[in-house]
Every structure is written in C-alpha cells, then in structure tokens.
Amino acid sequence: xxxxxxxxxxxxxxxxxxxxxxxxxxxxxxxxxxxxxxxxxxxxxxxxxxxxxxxxxxxxxxxxxxxxxxxxxxxxxxxxxxxxxxxxxxxxxxxxxxxxxxxxxxxxxxxxxxxxxxxxxxxxxxxxxxxxxxxxxxxxxxxx
Amino acid sequence: xxxxxxxxxxxxxxxxxxxxxxxxxxxxxxxxxxxxxxxxxxxxxxxxxxxxxxxxxxxxxxxxxxxxxxxxxxxxxxxxxxxxxxxxxxxxxxxxxxxxxxxxxxxxxxxxxxxx
Numbered sequence: 001x002x003x004x005x006x007x008x009x010x011x012x013x014x015x016x017x018x019x020x021x022x023x024x025x026x027x028x029x030x031x032x033x034x035x036x037x038x039x040x041x042x043x044x045x046x047x048x049x050x051x052x053x054x055x056x057x058x059x060x061x062x063x064x065x066x067x068x069x070x071x072x073x074x075x076x077x078x079x080x081x082x083x084x085x086x087x088x089x090x091x092x093x094x095x096x097x098x099x100x101x102x103x104x105x106x107x108x109x110x111x112x113x114x115x116x117x118x119x120x121x122x123x124x125x126x127x128x129x130x131x132x133x134x135x136x137x138x139x140x141x142x143x144x
Numbered sequence: 145x146x147x148x149x150x151x152x153x154x155x156x157x158x159x160x161x162x163x164x165x166x167x168x169x170x171x172x173x174x175x176x177x178x179x180x181x182x183x184x185x186x187x188x189x190x191x192x193x194x195x196x197x198x199x200x201x202x203x204x205x206x207x208x209x210x211x212x213x214x215x216x217x218x219x220x221x222x223x224x225x226x227x228x229x230x231x232x233x234x235x236x237x238x239x240x241x242x243x244x245x246x247x248x249x250x251x252x253x254x255x256x257x258x259x260x
Contacts, residue, residue, distance in 0.1 A: 012170035019166075019199075037230065044201045048169040095209075095239035102213045104206035107238050111202055114237050 002029060005066035008047070010055040010080070018047055018065065022076075025067045026137075031074070035137040038115040039074060045108035046078045046131050054082030054129060069137075076133045084129055087121045150178055158189045158257050160250055164196040167204035176207050179222075183211065188220025191253040195226035200234055212243065221245070223253040 004025055008014045019040050026036045047063055055061035064079040093106040113119050118134035148171035149164045159182050167175065182190060192208075212222055225247045227235070232246065247253040 012168070015168050015170055015201075016166065041199075041201060041234070044168060048201065048203060051169065093238070095242055098209050099213060099243050102210060104210040105202070107202040107205055111234070111237060 001068065001070040003066060003068040005064060008063045008065065009059060010051045010057075010061035010063055010082070011059045012048070012051055015044055015047060018063075019044060021065065022067065025069075026074070029069050030140045031069075032138040032140055035074070035135065039076070039133075039135060039137075042112045042115040042133055042135075043076055043078065045112050046076075046133065049085070049108055050078070050080040050082065050129075054080040054085060056083070058082075072136050072139070074135050074137045077130055078133070079124075079128050079130045081127045082129070084123060084127075085121065148174060150175060152178065152182070154187075155254060157187065158191060158254055159187045160191045160193060160254075162193040162196065166199040167197060168199065168201045169203035172203040172207050175204065176210070179207065179211050183214065183218075186218070188215050188218040189257050190215065190220065190222045191225055191247075191250055191257075192222060193225050193250055194228070194231055197228075197231060200231055202238075205235065205238060205240070208240075208244070221257070223247060223256065225250045225253045 006021060008018055022040050022043055023036060026039060050063055051057065061080060061082050066077045068075045090109050093110050098106065112133065116133045116135045118132065120132040122130040122132065124130060147165040148167055151162045153160050161178060179190065208222055215222055223245045226249060227246060235241070245256065247256065
C-alpha cells in the first residue's frame with residue numbers, strides 16, 4: 001500500500017497545487033491517464049466545495065488531503081474543519097431547471113458521483129468533516 | 145497547472161473568445177468578467193473556442209449557465225467550438241448538449257449565427 005498526506009490552505013489559488021499533488025502521486029504509481037483525469041477533477045470539486053461552502057472563502061482554513069493506493073483501489077480522504085455540509089440537502093442537478101433559473105452551481109457533487117465509484121461523508125470529532133472518494137483504477141500497460 | 149488566459153476577437157457582431165489553459169474556481173471569475181463586459185457592450189453573439197483549454201471544472205461550466213438565458217433573451221447565443229473529447233465528456237456528463245450547440249470549428253459556429 002502507498003499513501004501520502006498533505007494540508008493545503010482553503011484558497012482557490014491552491015487548486016493548481018492540489019491537482020499537481022494528485023497528478024504526481026498517481027503518475028508515479030502508473031495509474032492510467034483517464035483515471036488520473038477523473039480523480040483530479042473529482043478532488044478539485046471536493047476541495048472547491050470546501051473552500052466555498054465549508055470555509056466560505058476564508059483563506060486560512062485547513063484542507064487535509066490523504067491519498068492511498070492499495071492494489072487497484074484508489075482512496076482519497078479530504079477533511080475540513082469548517083461549516084458542516086449536509087449531503088441530504090443536495091438535489092440532483094437538472095440542466096433544464098438550472099437554465100431557467102440561471103443557476104450557476106450545483107454540478108460539483110454530481111460530477112464527483114459520476115467520476116468516482118464511492119463518495120461518502122463522515123462527520124467526526126472536533127468538527128472534522130471528511131469526504132471519502134474511492135475508485136478502482138487501471139494502470140499504464142496493465143502493470144502495477 | 146494554473147495558467148488561464150483568454151483572448152477575444154470580433155467578426156462583425158460576433159465575438160470569439162479563445163480559452164487557454166486551466167479553467168477552475170480560481171480562474172473562472174476572469175471568464176465571467178470577460179463575458180459580462182461583452183454583454184455590457186450589447187454583444188450577445190458569442191463563440192467560445194476550447195481548442196487550447198486543458199482543463200475545466202464545474203466552476204467553469206457554471207459561468208456559461210449564468211449568462212445563457214440573458215444572452216438568448218437578447219437575441220444572441222453562446223456557441224462552443226473546437227472542444228477536445230476530454231473536455232466535451234465533462235460537458236456531456238452534466239447534460240450541456242441539451243442546452244448548448246457544439247461545433248467543430250469557429251467558422252461553423254459563426255456561419256450558424258449568420259444563417260439565422
């Protein structure tokens with residue numbers, strides 16, 4: 001099993017560093033390009049939500065990202081200590097409805113669910129809000 | 145993996161926005177401002193060229209949703225051109241092809257405006 005973790009501040013300008021962090025971990029472990037792209041987007045969406053909704057753009061919040069690869073199962077755990085997210089309140093977006101209401105958001109969580117095999121939320125002690133993303137991945141040249 | 149740029153050229157009453165790089169929650173406001181400025185100048189016919197865009201997240205997708213209704217109410221449209229399969233797949237997951245027109249080149253999108 002391989003795993004790494006790192007804390008990022010809750011700033012949108014850090015999204016590029018987060019994407020690079022994921023890219024480096026998955027490339028060095030020979031994940032397929034297609035899986036890398038999907039995982040990067042899913043984690044970008046998770047972190048964007050934490051920056052916007054959990055921390056409401058407060059730039060000094062912490063986002064802890066841990067990445068793990070065990071055989072062909074990739075797992076990311078992303079935690080914040082901001083406002084609690086209520087997944088049950090999230091509705092499946094409808095593009096026609098968004099069009100009528102000129103609504104810009106609401107697609108991030110839907111994208112995460114489409115791109116990953118498992119999306120789970122855990123609310124832990126000391127205000128830790130964790131999202132767990134898992135995906136069975138393929139490797140370059142079918143090698144591990 | 146953070147650079148984002150855009151350039152705008154005009155052809156008659158049509159504006160062509162070319163996107164380059166990475167469009168995420170950090171860079172989306174730049175695109176939002178550019179489209180907003182076009183609308184202030186009553187330029188409602190917009191083609192967005194994606195040939196050099198490497199990455200888009202939902203923050204980027206949301207920019208188009210925020211303007212499309214206003215643009216169409218004013219007799220215009222936002223049409224997409226030259227999108228890679230990778231970027232198109234993201235738009236497709238959200239259902240954008242139900243609302244927006246996609247073209248292989250700027251010329252095709254421009255001709256569509258002219259044929260109205």
